[in-house]
Amino acid sequence: xxxxxxxxxxxxxxxxxxxxxGLDGQIAEDLGEHLRQSEVGLPEVxxxxxxxxxxxxxxKNFAIDRQFYPLGSCTMKYNPRGAHxxxxxxxxxxxxxxxPDANSQGYMACLFExxxxxxxxxxMQAVSLTxxxxxxxxxxxxAMIRAYHAKRGDVQRTEIxxxxxxxxxxxxxxxxxxxxxxxxxxxxxxDVDLEALKAAVGPATAGLMMTNPSTCGVFERQVQAIAxxxxxxxxxxxxxxxxxNAILGQVRPGDMGFDVLHMNLHKxxxxxxxxxxxxxxxxxxxxxLVPFLPTPMVGSSGGESPTYRWLDHKDCxxxxxxxxxxxxxxxxxxxxxxxxxxxxxxxLHRVGEYATLNANYMAKSLEQAGFTLAYPTRRATHEFxxxxxxxxxxxxxTAMDFAKRLLDYGFHAPTTYxxxxxxxxxxxxxxxxxxxxxxxxFVSAMAQILEEARVEPERVTxxxxxxxxxxxxxxxxxxxxxxxxxxxxxx
Amino acid sequence: MPFIPHTPxxxxxxLEVIGAPDIEALFDEIPKGLRAEKxxxxxxxxxxxxxGQMMNRRARQDEVDLCFLGAGAYNHHIPAAIWDLVARGEFxxxxxxxxxxxxxxxxxxxxxxxxxxxxLTAMEVANASVYDGATALAEAMLMAVRANKRNRSKRILxxxxxxxxxxxxxxxxxxxxxLTLDVLDYDPRTGRVDLDSDRVQDAAALAVSYPxxxxxxxxxxxxxxxxxxxGALVIGVVNPTALALLKPPGHWGENGADIVxxxxxxxxxPMASGGPYLGLMCCKKQIVRQMPGRxxxxxxxxxxxxxxxxxxxxxxxxxxxxxxxxxxxxxxxxLVTAATLYLSLMGNEGLRQVALQSxxxxxxxxxxxxxxxxxQARFEGxxxxxxxxxxxxxxxxxxxxxAERGIVPGFDLGVVDAGLDHCLLVNxxxxxxxxxxDAFISCLNAVIQSEMSPC
Numbered sequence: 001x002x003x004x005x006x007x008x009x010x011x012x013x014x015x016x017x018x019x020x021x022g023l024d025g026q027i028a029e030d031l032g033e034h035l036r037q038s039e040v041g042l043p044e045v046x047x048x049x050x051x052x053x054x055x056x057x058x059x060k061n062f063a064i065d066r067q068f069y070p071l072g073s074c075t076m077k078y079n080p081r082g083a084h085x086x087x088x089x090x091x092x093x094x095x096x097x098x099x100p101d102a103n104s105q106g107y108m109a110c111l112f113e114x115x116x117x118x119x120x121x122x123x124m125q126a127v128s129l130t131x132x133x134x135x136x137x138x139x140x141x142x143a144m145i146r147a148y149h150a151k152r153g154d155v156q157r158t159e160i161x162x163x164x165x166x167x168x169x170x171x172x173x174x175x176x177x178x179x180x181x182x183x184x185x186x187x188x189x190x191d192v193d194l195e196a197l198k199a200a201v202g203p204a205t206a207g208l209m210m211t212n213p214s215t216c217g218v219f220e221r222q223v224q225a226i227a228x229x230x231x232x233x234x235x236x237x238x239x240x241x242x243x244x245n246a247i248l249g250q251v252r253p254g255d256m257g258f259d260v261l262h263m264n265l266h267k268x269x270x271x272x273x274x275x276x277x278x279x280x281x282x283x284x285x286x287x288x289l290v291p292f293l294p295t296p297m298v299g300s301s302g303g304e305s306p307t308y309r310w311l312d313h314k315d316c317x318x319x320x321x322x323x324x325x326x327x328x329x330x331x332x333x334x335x336x337x338x339x340x341x342x343x344x345x346x347x348l349h350r351v352g353e354y355a356t357l358n359a360n361y362m363a364k365s366l367e368q369a370g371f372t373l374a375y376p377t378r379r380a381t382h383e384f385x386x387x388x389x390x391x392x393x394x395x396x397x398t399a400m401d402f403a404k405r406l407l408d409y410g411f412h413a414p415t416t417y418x419x420x421x422x423x424x425x426x427x428x429x430x431x432x433x434x435x436x437x438x439x440x441x442f443v444s445a446m447a448q449i450l451e452e453a454r455v456e457p458e459r460v461t462x463x464x465x466x467x468x469x470x471x472x473x474x475x476x477x478x479x480x481x482x483x484x485x486x487x488x489x490x491x
Numbered sequence: 492m493p494f495i496p497h498t499p500x501x502x503x504x505x506l507e508v509i510g511a512p513d514i515e516a517l518f519d520e521i522p523k524g525l526r527a528e529k530x531x532x533x534x535x536x537x538x539x540x541x542x543g544q545m546m547n548r549r550a551r552q553d554e555v556d557l558c559f560l561g562a563g564a565y566n567h568h569i570p571a572a573i574w575d576l577v578a579r580g581e582f583x584x585x586x587x588x589x590x591x592x593x594x595x596x597x598x599x600x601x602x603x604x605x606x607x608x609x610x611l612t613a614m615e616v617a618n619a620s621v622y623d624g625a626t627a628l629a630e631a632m633l634m635a636v637r638a639n640k641r642n643r644s645k646r647i648l649x650x651x652x653x654x655x656x657x658x659x660x661x662x663x664x665x666x667x668x669x670l671t672l673d674v675l676d677y678d679p680r681t682g683r684v685d686l687d688s689d690r691v692q693d694a695a696a697l698a699v700s701y702p703x704x705x706x707x708x709x710x711x712x713x714x715x716x717x718x719x720x721x722g723a724l725v726i727g728v729v730n731p732t733a734l735a736l737l738k739p740p741g742h743w744g745e746n747g748a749d750i751v752x753x754x755x756x757x758x759x760x761p762m763a764s765g766g767p768y769l770g771l772m773c774c775k776k777q778i779v780r781q782m783p784g785r786x787x788x789x790x791x792x793x794x795x796x797x798x799x800x801x802x803x804x805x806x807x808x809x810x811x812x813x814x815x816x817x818x819x820x821x822x823x824x825x826l827v828t829a830a831t832l833y834l835s836l837m838g839n840e841g842l843r844q845v846a847l848q849s850x851x852x853x854x855x856x857x858x859x860x861x862x863x864x865x866x867q868a869r870f871e872g873x874x875x876x877x878x879x880x881x882x883x884x885x886x887x888x889x890x891x892x893x894a895e896r897g898i899v900p901g902f903d904l905g906v907v908d909a910g911l912d913h914c915l916l917v918n919x920x921x922x923x924x925x926x927x928x929d930a931f932i933s934c935l936n937a938v939i940q941s942e943m944s945p946c
Contacts, residue, residue, distance in 0.1 A: 020847035041610025058581035061596035065580025082539040091550030097765030106549030120532040132622040171813035178667040274825030275597040276587035278767035321663035325625035326765025344536030361505040435496040469798040477790035477802040484606040
């Protein structure tokens with residue numbers, strides 16, 4: 001039932017009213033032709049109805065707090081309550097984004113320190129925190145590559161190279177930044193095809209975007225040769241930080257030869273995903289791109305008791321500019337800062353270690369349970385790929401069927417059908433915050449589904465059976481668009 | 492080890508299954524020369540208690556008694572129920588609703604949100620939100636160029652009284668795709684823009700803000716009709732609270748606006764230093780396939796029960812890669828949750844009262860302020876809950892001196908336009924009592940007196 005279907009004309013949540021009695025008469029005169037003549041169209045419900053309706057809706061969601069959520073490439077780790085609590089202190093929540101610097105020193109101190117931590121973690125020279133999500137960080141990074149070439153008058157560089165295993169955002173971002181995209185093939189063991197790359201680079205190459213570990217769940221071993229190839233051709237190297245959790249404290253993108261990167265704080269720094277946002281996607285750069293970083297950033301006077309101030313276009317005349325009305329997803333930055341302080345340098349180093357331990361253990365356990373790994377000769381990183389081609393062919397049970405049946409067992413499904421180059425794949429990322437027992441439970445559910453696929457495949461192909469709804473008619477959703485509720489009966 | 496549950500025995504058993512001697516061996520595919528040193532520049536971890544004490548000190552440092560800043564972020568009352576519910580793990584720690592069967596809570600909520608926003612704006616379709624109001628406007632400009640079939644122009648005519656930081660954001664985002672922003676000067680007497688049909692010929696779209704950055708109300712009916720007649724799409728940038736009182740963009744002129752964006756922060760989201768907020772985005776149904784961002788549709792399951800799902804995904808990056816409408820992946824899901832709860836709790840009457848009370852508070856403040864010698868309203872004409880005061884002294888000085896007394900009086904417009912360096916943009920919401928406004932006035936009076944008096 002929709003909140004609108006609970007609505008009754010004249011029902012009100014009166015505690016929320018501010019009593020603007022007596023102002024109605026005047027407003028028509030004040031606003032004249034601007035006055036709204038039509039209904040506002042909101043539901044009319046009581047406070048209890050609102051609370052009960054949305055509490056009940058929340059129960060229909062899977063969430064990290066309720067289920068193991070091994071969604072590959074999404075790093076669904078525990079989101080510490082302590083970080084949420086300190087970011088929600090009144091002084092932070094009530095601070096207006098344009099408050100004078102003198103009334104912002106506490107907030108800016110956190111941001112300045114976070115900038116420094118992220119430099120250390122990535123091996124980059126400077127960081128801007130302002131991008132509001134990974135995709136916006138990517139945009140900032142590629143826009144900086146464009147600005148760098150333009151500043152040098154090197155304007156014939158119109159092409160961005162992207163390995164075929166890349167996230168869809170990489171090519172979409174390159175196009176948003178005015179580049180054309182050229183995809184580079186990946187070899188059978190998951191590495192970039194170096195010969196194809198060498199043949200592709202040239203005077204039109206603006207840069208290469210890649211993820212390492214790649215979306216195949218393996219570490220790109222030839223990263224230094226790739227960097228050399230692209231740099232020799234005059235291009236720059238972009239690091240997509242989607243998989244940074246795998247290598248936190250183990251190897252740094254700056255040391256691998258990358259010129260620019262974005263991080264996903266909502267993955268690596270454990271800030272909540274919120275049902276699909278907010279994210280936060282700070283960018284880091286090597287020496288060549290520092291002048292182009294997006295504004296604003298936080299500058300410090302240095303010394304024993306530093307004062308902080310905003311750096312804007314006056315300080316950074318070559319900046320690609322502003323990316324949001326104010327300064328990014330500030331509340332997420334505070335949570336990421338709190339997370340870094342709780343873990344410290346040692347703790348962040350352990351993240352990479354235990355994320356990798358969990359993924360390798362889980363991959364091996366699934367292999368022993370009869371599943372096919374996409375790259376069985378490779379070490380898993382923080383994630384790995386299982387291919388269900390064999391099961392699809394023999395039992396007619398697809399990766400999507402496994403995903404849906406896992407929901408019945410109380411596990412969120414792994415990422416399905418990505419990367420596109422592995423057929424019938426599940427991309428599985430356990431993260432470091434899951435216990436051995438939880439992983440064992442997942443592996444045993446997978447083994448049971450495999451058995452069901454043999455003896456009773458319909459049980460799997462018609463799943464889920466225990467959730468509020470079964471599989472939805474997506475074709476109808478796109479064909480008979482119904483994007484807003486209407487009280488008028490449809491006909 | 493914070494947030495890592497492994498016992499030594501777990502670890503040993505796991506390594507045995509893998510067949511590795513230790514964790515270090517799991518990194519043996521990384522070239523040796525690349526392995527990182529310890530992260531020495533990051534301080535040692537601290538306890539949750541110590542973190543709380545440190546952050547409490549820092550948060551308290553930033554508190555002020557009274558704040559009359561608006562300029563794109565507004566201090567409205569946030570009902571207690573909202574963040575109690577939003578902070579539930581089921582909302583807070585869920586991911587993008589790709590698995591619809593396991594995400595009906597979030598999906599239905601977004602469908603309700605889309606319904607509320609499309610009704611509030613009188614538009615046919617709303618999406619599940621983008622990052623913030625400024626990026627929503629940038630996306631609307633890119634969308635208008637794709638959607639406008641009457642010309643192939645990449646020129647966007649932008650009202651010069653739009654939020655200057657929206658304009659900066661748009662420049663960053665739309666420039667690489669070759670769009671040009673043609674800024675329409677505002678009338679120095681009224682702060683409003685007007686338009687003749689020559690100027691809008693061969694423009695892909697006209698973007699107009701309602702209220703405008705100075706708090707005033709532009710002649711949106713006339714602007715919409717002129718732009719539409721010339722073949723340009725109309726992009727409205729709106730404040731959702733204001734729409735409880737103001738003509739919704741779907742009803743502007745003969746045909747209404749084509750694309751509507753706005754900052755959703757006033758709907759139950761704390762000011763929180765500028766984010767996370769949510770960008771509202773709506774359009775006419777005929778151009779929905781050019782809209783970026785997530786869209787939720789209602790459909791049925793295999794047993795014909797209603798259910799909600801991500802739809803029109805063929806527009807999005809994970810399907811279309813380089814041909815997508817935008818590279819955006821996320822919406823601002825958690826903030827959508829807050830805004831939906833807010834609109835549900837307020838209802839029609841509650842939202843209207845907030846808007847009325849804010850408007851009345853501003854009138855009270857401006858009435859008293861302009862009684863101070865040398866202080867006057869900078870622009871003529873109707874306003875909603877924000878207005879520009881022209882002062883006899885520099886606005887920068889007034890902001891600094893009043894802030895020292897615990898009152899942040901508004902936004903110094905000299906920061907964005909040297910010609911307005913005596914001008915202060917002041918906002919009042921329903922959270923300001925009569926006493927708060929009196930305190931503002933006596934503080935402003937005192938600062939002006941001391942600045943004007945001969946040394």
